[in-house]
Amino acid sequence: MTFKFAPVIAAGSLRGSVQPSLPSQDGELVLRPWSEADADAVCRAYEDPVLRRWQSRHLGTPEEAREWIAACGRGWREERAAQWAVTEAVGGEVLGRMALRRMDLQCGLAECAYWVVPQARGKGVASRALATLADWALHEVGFHRLELVHSDRNEASCRAAHRAGFAAEGVRRSAQLLEDGWHDMHQHARVQGDG
Numbered sequence: 001m002t003f004k005f006a007p008v009i010a011a012g013s014l015r016g017s018v019q020p021s022l023p024s025q026d027g028e029l030v031l032r033p034w035s036e037a038d039a040d041a042v043c044r045a046y047e048d049p050v051l052r053r054w055q056s057r058h059l060g061t062p063e064e065a066r067e068w069i070a071a072c073g074r075g076w077r078e079e080r081a082a083q084w085a086v087t088e089a090v091g092g093e094v095l096g097r098m099a100l101r102r103m104d105l106q107c108g109l110a111e112c113a114y115w116v117v118p119q120a121r122g123k124g125v126a127s128r129a130l131a132t133l134a135d136w137a138l139h140e141v142g143f144h145r146l147e148l149v150h151s152d153r154n155e156a157s158c159r160a161a162h163r164a165g166f167a168a169e170g171v172r173r174s175a176q177l178l179e180d181g182w183h184d185m186h187q188h189a190r191v192q193g194d195g
Helices: 036-046 049-054 062-077 125-141 155-163
Strands: 029-033 082-088 094-104 109-116 145-151 167-178 181-191
Touching: 029 062, 029 125, 036 049, 036 062, 036 094, 062 082, 082 125, 094 125, 109 125, 125 145, 125 155, 125 181, 145 155, 145 167, 155 167, 155 181
Parallel strands: 109 145
Antiparallel strands: 029 082, 082 094, 094 109, 145 181, 167 181
């Protein structure tokens, strides 16, 4: 297939370098690539019933977590996804996850996803980490549009999206199946040029 226009982001521009660690603007958080040593932290995160409520995947064993972490590395090398552990800048404790999924380099599009562990909630971790990821993806890598979706019942995720500059765009009706049934999904986006 040939396109009428050049790719927004050249193929190979991500996999040609090591996945970066990204410090938050306030210096309190670091988004860093996942490592095999994080398997136990991932398992502990998925023990949280609040996190599990909003996820369609469950990682219940260290082996499953290690397989997921290995898949994160492959996603970067294949330029289709990028995943980061959100950690404290001092001490390195894992506080959450940030991701770019469904990366389309030709069109410059990607979808953001995130979660935060219970002890880090209510402290702005999700919004600060999401803003960090969006700034890097839009301004350094050159993505044109970043999207995210969350259940219309997940008010905390909605607040984080707004605080990170993601404008609400609408509702995707009955768009995701979770443990308690089909959920409407709020869609947000941030594009190059947004304030």
